[in-house]
Amino acid sequence: MPCARSAGSRRPGERGSAVVDFVLVLVVLLPLLLGILHLALVLHVRNTLTAAASDGARHAATADRAPGDGAARTRELIAGALSERFAQRVTAAPTVIDGAAAVVVTVRAEVPPLGLWGPAVALSVTGHATEERP
Numbered sequence: 001m002p003c004a005r006s007a008g009s010r011r012p013g014e015r016g017s018a019v020v021d022f023v024l025v026l027v028v029l030l031p032l033l034l035g036i037l038h039l040a041l042v043l044h045v046r047n048t049l050t051a052a053a054s055d056g057a058r059h060a061a062t063a064d065r066a067p068g069d070g071a072a073r074t075r076e077l078i079a080g081a082l083s084e085r086f087a088q089r090v091t092a093a094p095t096v097i098d099g100a101a102a103v104v105v106t107v108r109a110e111v112p113p114l115g116l117w118g119p120a121v122a123l124s125v126t127g128h129a130t131e132e133r134p
Contacts, residue, residue, distance in 0.1 A: 034114055037114055038113065038114035038118070041111060041114060042111050042121050042123075045082060045086065045109070045111050045123065046123050046125060048078070048081050048082055049078060049082075049086065049107045049109060049123060049125045050125045050127065051077075052074045052077035052078045052081065052107065052127075053074055053090075053105045053106065053107045053125050053126055053127030054105075054127035054128075054129070055073065055074070055077060055127070056070040056071060056072075056073045056074030056077065056090070056092065056105040056127060057070055057074075057092070057102075057103050057104060057105040057127035057128055057129035058070075058127075058129040059073040060073070060092055060103040060105065060129070061102065061103045061129035061130060061131045061132060062132055063131075063132040063133070063134045067092035067093055067094055067103050067105075068092060070092040070103055070105050071090045071091060071092035071105060074087070074090045074092070074105050074107060074127075075087040075090050078090070078107070085109075086107075086109040087107075087109075088109075089107065089108040089109065090105065090106070090107050091105070091106045092104070092105045092106075093106075094131075095128070097128060097130060100130050100131075101130070101131040102128055102129060102130045102131055103128070103129050103131060104126055104127070104128050105126065105127045105128075106124065106125070106126045107123075107124070107125050107126075108122070108123070108124045109122075109123050110122050110123070111123060
């Protein structure tokens with residue numbers, strides 16, 4: 001009959017192996033977790049910038065507004081939702097979409113890397129709206 005060992009007893013050569021196992025697993029899981037968090041951050045910033053650009057274009061497309069008003073509205077929304085550093089490169093211009101006068105608002109921003117390494121992610125999003133006629 002084999003002798004039963006207690007849960008805390010180990011062979012002398014296995015002492016400290018749990019720490020090594022933990023470090024080996026952590027080396028794989030930590031970059032994976034940071035990558036998932038960075039992807040989530042980039043998607044959140046992109047969706048927020050897109051919504052702000054679309055709202056700014058709709059604001060500029062009303063009958064009594066200019067494209068500059070749409071750019072200002074977009075900057076205001078981005079600064080309120082994210083940070084002013086994402087609202088530094090906002091442009092608005094009149095355009096034509098399928099023969100109708102419209103306004104296009106473009107936002108360019110860079111999402112900084114999460115963690116100690118990695119490149120920043122450059123984003124460029126646009127919002128369009130057809131102008132109202134008085």
